[in-house]
Amino acid sequence: MALLAVEELTRRFGGIVAVDDVSLDVGEGEIVGLIGPNGAGKTTVFNLITRLYRPDNGEIVFDRRSLLRTPAHGIVRRGIARTFQNVELFGSMTVLEHVLIGRHARRGRRAREILGYVGLAALAHRSARELSFGAQKRVELARALASGPRLLLLDEPAGGLNHEEVGELGALIRRMRQDFELTILLVEHHMQLVMGVADRVHVLDFGRRIASGTPGEVQNDAAVIEAYLGTNA
Amino acid sequence: MRRALGMSLWVAMVSAGLAVFLFLPHFVSDFHSRDLAQAGAFFIAIIGLDLLTGYTGQISLGHGALMAIGGYTTAALIVHEHWRDVWTIPLAGIAAGIVGFVVGLPALRLSGLYLALATFALAVAMPSLIKKFSGLTGGSQGLQFLESSPSQVTGLSGKVTVLGHTMTQNHFLYYLTWSIGIVGLGVAWLVVRGRGGRTFRSVRDSEIAAVSSGVNLAWTKTFAFALSGVYAGVAGALYAIQNEIVNPLSFTVSISILLLVGAVVGGLGSLSGLVLGALFVEYLPTLSTNVSTREGVPDFIYGAAIIVVMILLPTGAGGLLRRLARPLTTWLYTRP
Numbered sequence: 001m002a003l004l005a006v007e008e009l010t011r012r013f014g015g016i017v018a019v020d021d022v023s024l025d026v027g028e029g030e031i032v033g034l035i036g037p038n039g040a041g042k043t044t045v046f047n048l049i050t051r052l053y054r055p056d057n058g059e060i061v062f063d064r065r066s067l068l069r070t071p072a073h074g075i076v077r078r079g080i081a082r083t084f085q086n087v088e089l090f091g092s093m094t095v096l097e098h099v100l101i102g103r104h105a106r107r108g109r110r111a112r113e114i115l116g117y118v119g120l121a122a123l124a125h126r127s128a129r130e131l132s133f134g135a136q137k138r139v140e141l142a143r144a145l146a147s148g149p150r151l152l153l154l155d156e157p158a159g160g161l162n163h164e165e166v167g168e169l170g171a172l173i174r175r176m177r178q179d180f181e182l183t184i185l186l187v188e189h190h191m192q193l194v195m196g197v198a199d200r201v202h203v204l205d206f207g208r209r210i211a212s213g214t215p216g217e218v219q220n221d222a223a224v225i226e227a228y229l230g231t232n233a
Numbered sequence: 234m235r236r237a238l239g240m241s242l243w244v245a246m247v248s249a250g251l252a253v254f255l256f257l258p259h260f261v262s263d264f265h266s267r268d269l270a271q272a273g274a275f276f277i278a279i280i281g282l283d284l285l286t287g288y289t290g291q292i293s294l295g296h297g298a299l300m301a302i303g304g305y306t307t308a309a310l311i312v313h314e315h316w317r318d319v320w321t322i323p324l325a326g327i328a329a330g331i332v333g334f335v336v337g338l339p340a341l342r343l344s345g346l347y348l349a350l351a352t353f354a355l356a357v358a359m360p361s362l363i364k365k366f367s368g369l370t371g372g373s374q375g376l377q378f379l380e381s382s383p384s385q386v387t388g389l390s391g392k393v394t395v396l397g398h399t400m401t402q403n404h405f406l407y408y409l410t411w412s413i414g415i416v417g418l419g420v421a422w423l424v425v426r427g428r429g430g431r432t433f434r435s436v437r438d439s440e441i442a443a444v445s446s447g448v449n450l451a452w453t454k455t456f457a458f459a460l461s462g463v464y465a466g467v468a469g470a471l472y473a474i475q476n477e478i479v480n481p482l483s484f485t486v487s488i489s490i491l492l493l494v495g496a497v498v499g500g501l502g503s504l505s506g507l508v509l510g511a512l513f514v515e516y517l518p519t520l521s522t523n524v525s526t527r528e529g530v531p532d533f534i535y536g537a538a539i540i541v542v543m544i545l546l547p548t549g550a551g552g553l554l555r556r557l558a559r560p561l562t563t564w565l566y567t568r569p
Contacts, residue, residue: 050445076447088445090438092502093431101431101446143446 003028003183004049004151009058011044018044020207021058026151031177031184033198033215035191037227040204042187043085046153050075050082062151076102081144082153085187087136089128096124098139102146111146117179118142118172133160145176151183152176158190166190170197195219203227235564242561254411258404266403267475268515273410274471276511279495280414280421280504281464286493287501288425289457290437291340295352297489298359299336299462301479302329303469308376308479309369311385318378318385318474319409325470326463333462337455356489360481375480386477410471417464421504424460433457434502498542500551509550513542 002025011019019041026032034042047053049060051072060067062078070078081102090098099111115121118138123131128139137157144152157173158166170193176182188194194201195215203211203218205227211218218224258266282296303325310316310324336355340348363370370376378386387393393405400408425433435443436453444450473479491514499510521534546553 052441052444071449072444073447073449076445082445084442084445088439088442090435090442092434092438097431100428101435101448143442147447 002026003030003063004185005059005061006045006049007059007061009045009048009060010056011041011048011053012056017207019048019055022204022207022209024202024209024212026183026185028183029177029181030199031173031186031197033194033201034185034187034204035189035194035201035218036204036210039206040227041207042204043155044207045204046082046155046187049153050080076147076149079148079150080153081147081149081151083137083140083144083155083157085155085159087133087140089136089139091127091129093128094125095120095128095131095139095142098128098143099146102143102148114142114145117145134162134165137161145180149180149182151185152180154184154186154188156187156189158188158193166193169193173197239562251415254415258407263401263403266401266407268519270403270406270410270475271472272511272515273407273414274468274475275492275495275514276414276468276508277410277417277471278465278468278492279499279507279510279514280417281461281468282492282496283499283501283504283507284421284424284433284464285457285461286496287503288430288433288437289454290344291454291457292345292349292493293352293461294349294489294493295336295355295359296461296465296492297484297486298352298355299329299333299465300469300472300488300492301359301363301484302332302462303466304473304479304483305363305370305376305469306466307470307473308371308378311378312371312376312381313369315382315385318387322413322467322470322474326467329466329469330459330463333465334455334459336462337458340458341451341454353486353489356486359484363481371480373481375478375483378474378477386474406471406475410475413467413471417467418504418507421464425504437502494539496549498539498546498549500546500549500554503549503551503555505554506550506552 004026006022006024009019009022010017022041022045024034034045036042044053048055049067051067051070055068062080067075067078090101095115096111099114100108112121112124115124118141120135120138120142123135128136131139137160141157154173158169161169173184173186174197177184186194186198198215200213201215201218202209203221203224210223210227211221213221257269261269278296278300282293286292306325306328307318307321310321311318336352339351343351364372379389383389387402387405389402392399393402395405395408424430432448432453435446435448436450440450469484473483476483495510495514496507497510498513499507517535517538518531521531521538524530524534548555
């Protein structure tokens with residue numbers, strides 16, 4: 001039984017069908033990649049799972065219960081935390097305060113442990129706004145971890161990072177799964193990262209799921225190659 | 234060691250503030266205490282506005298209307314129900330808190346300038362609303378405490394005895410208002426310190442991140458509106474008691490704007506400078522008349538002063554205080 005099951009999910013924006021009858025699943029303890037060209041609907045799927053958007057059709061089941069009756073602010077309590085593609089930080093808060101807002105980290109000690117884990121201990125009292133982009137992404141990660149999630153949704157965690165940082169990120173993602181007993185669903189453009197860390201991959205194109213499988217299977221899938229390289233390839 | 238020093242500095246500052254509060258009326262004329270009392274009413278309303286606008290980021294240009302609810306609750310209870318004036322204050326706060334909550338509901342669908350405009354409309358409509366319910370509010374005449382129920386007005390005989398101290402009515406109004414103001418500041422501090430403040434500010438900084446961190450936006454926003462309304466209501470009640478009359482002109486649009494000016498000058502999103510914001514709002518009109526009474530000049534000085542303050546202190550008095558204290562706080566709270 002999958003921890004997260006998305007069933008026949010559809011979401012339209014005006015005339016555009018951003019997510020079109022998509023079904024996908026994420027098993028407990030898995031790292032699953034969600035990939036696809038720009039505008040394929042990946043982030044929309046995230047926003048549907050976290051209830052920022054209401055689906056036009058379909059069902060989302062997490063831990064055997066529907067998510068559709070949970071309000072957006074209740075998602076974190078159900079055990080789902082996320083990061084954002086374009087970092088969403090609290091401009092007036094310090095790094096530590098970001099972590100303290102996570103539900104399970106109201107006490108300072110746990111918050112500091114998490115900051116240490118993502119390598120931000122020395123920056124705890126700095127305003128998150130002043131940090132480098134890479135460090136800001138780790139603040140988001142720390143905030144998500146602090147809520148004690150079972151499922152972590154990472155939206156382009158490698159975006160804006162340099163080659164070396166991407167390498168560290170891959171290791172960190174694998175380590176987090178172990179240390180926090182996480183299931184991870186990640187949207188990512190950086191193929192090397194996805195193919196390196198993901199157990200399975202779902203591929204979206206124009207809002208539809210066009211392939212699923214292990215990284216190796218997906219890389220050789222005709223539909224996927226066509227989606228990325230165009231029909232003439 | 235450093236922590237102890239920080240603590241004692243803090244205690245020293247609070248004691249100094251309390252000493253000023255206790256002895257100030259004895260250094261100014263009796264009549265002047267009344268002006269200070271009115272500044273205190275503004276202070277309370279500004280704290281409430283700062284909780285709403287400064288902390289949760291919801292701009293209100295209608296706080297004068299919430300003050301009116303408080304003021305008229307007090308006046309109606311005194312004149313129609315013959316309550317003693319000071320006992321009406323809690324009820325005025327509750328009434329305005331409920332109205333604040335109700336105003337907060339449509340505010341959930343509005344933000345930024347749209348919310349500012351909607352609340353502004355409330356402030357504009359308030360005087361006409363008041364005239365409409367003339368049975369309760371006395372219409373354009375308003376409600377006069379002195380004529381209709383002088384026995385309910387504390388200190389009318391000129392002397393008030395509180396805890397064995399006998400004082401003039403003006404001193405009584407000063408101490409009453411600022412005592413409530415200090416308690417109000419303390420309550421606000423308890424609310425925004427720690428988790429409550431983080432929740433408020435998260436809504437202001439990024440709604441999308443706040444909601445994804447488990448913050449209930451609707452509840453937080455309406456709670457802030459209700460709490461802010463309580464402050465405005467108490468301020469309105471005190472304002473009414475100080476003036477011994479309320480009428481539709483007591484709470485005009487300009488009060489709403491003045492309160493926002495006070496909150497901005499005092500420093501949105503911090504509590505430390507709000508006293509200065511209140512004093513600014515109370516005394517700047519008088520000061521600008523002192524420069525020249527020629528027609529238009531006071532208004533010009535007044536506007537120019539606001540612009541100059543905003544350029545020099547974009548984060549208000551609170552921001553300035555924070556900046557001045559930063560070397561000290563950094564030193565105190567950095568582990569050697």
